[in-house]
Amino acid sequence: MPLHLLGKKSWNVYNPENIARVRRDEAQAKAREEEEERRMQEVDAERRIQILRGERPSTPPPPPPEPSDSFADKHKSYSEDAARRRKRRRLAGENDTDRDIRLAQEDAKIALDAQDQQARVRSSDAPLHDSSGHIDLFPAGKARKPVEKNAEAEKESAEKQRRLEDQYTMRFSNAAGFRQSVNQNPWYSSSRNDTQPSESLPSKDVWGNEDPRRREREKARLDASDPLAAMKKGVQQLRSVERERNRWNEERKRELEDMKFTERRRSHHRRRRSPSLDSLEGFRLDAPSDSRQKHHDRSSRRHHDRRDRSRDRSHHRHSQHGRNRKLE
Known part of the structure; x- marks a missing residue:
């Protein structure tokens, strides 16, 4: 197609x-x-005022009808739009830009005028001034006749609601099982040794048959789940372990002392039975020759042993010195 x-x-x-038409449609949609939004705010404000006055909120008015899509309305709007365009x-x-701006300003002014006109319409006919001439934003409504209720029906419904709430609500008036133990002493008023098996424990099984050992099992279960009993059991076990450890330490200490005493006695008897070779105890000059000979032999043997040990040390020293020189 040619561009012209x-x-x-x-x-x-x-x-x-077309550009002007689009802008006009956008302005009209924004105005709507x-x-x-203004209508919804007015309805909400009216509803809040009714709640503050103690009145029952009225049903919000229906929204304004949408424009019809019938062929006649479309034809009419199209003809009006065409006439407006002409x-x-x-x-x-x-120029074209100035004309579009002027038309958009005119449409916006028309929408604002319509909005101001609708804002001037009051939704309530209540007088703004009272009888004394003062401004009263919340005039007192007409006194309504109180609705009479059936006392018995209200009482039954309240009791039913309370029973329903008691199934999942814990009240202070029923703390620690107050209703279940009205004629019984509290659990903390007697010691554990004086406590007797409670008669309230079930004595029947789940099928309703008599179970004589049901209470014993329940009591054992309660004792097993009692934290105080678990703490006492732990303390007893700790004390027994401590006593065992002390007894074992005492036995070990006593055994060590016995071993030391036995060792001392053994060393004492050994010294008494085998005197030292260097000791002069029992030596006499007028002793027989054999005893002197024995003493001389022992002395010479000790002398030879010392000489041999000195010779070995000197030989070891010379050999070590020779190895060091070779390494150098």
């Missing part, structure tokens, strides 16, 4: 008339949204 014919088509999106022409010395 594109501007003549009504479906051209860049046609000034603002009007709907009337809205450029003024003298005005």
Whole structure:
């Protein structure tokens, strides 16, 4: 299609008339949204005022009807739009941009005027001033006749609601099983040794048959789940372990002392039975020759042993010195 014919088509999106129409539709849609928001705020404010006055909130009014999509309405709106487009022409010395801006301003002004006109309409006919001439924003409504209720029905419904709440609610009036133990002493008023098996423990099984050992099992289960009993058991075990450890330490200490005493006695007897070779105890000059000979032999043997040990040390020293020189 030639470009000079594109501007003549009504479906051209860049046609000034189409641009102005889009802007006008956007302004009208924005005005409708603002009007709907204002209407909802008025309805909400009216509802709050009724709640503050103690009145029953009224049913909110239905929203305004949407524009019909019938063929007649479409034809009418199209004809009005066409007439409006024919009337809205450029003024003298005005270009397309100035004309579009002027038309948009006119549409916005019309929408604001309609909004102000609807805001002036009051939703309540209550007088703003009272009988004395003062401003009263919340005038007192007409006194309503109190609705009479059936006392028995209200009492039954309240009792039923209370029983329903008692199934999952813990009240202070029933703390520590107050209702279940009205004629019984509290659990902390007697010691554990004086406590007798409670008669309230079940003595029947789940099928309703008599079970004589049911109470014993229940009592054993309660004792097993009692934290105080577990703490006492732990303390007893700790004390028994401590006693065992002390007894074992005492036995070990006593065994060590016995071993030391036995060792001392053994060393004492050994010294008494085998005297030292260097000791002069029992030596006499007028002793027989054999005893002197024995003493001389022992002395010479000790002398030879010392000489041999000194010779070995000197030999070891010379050999070590020779190895060091070779390494150097």
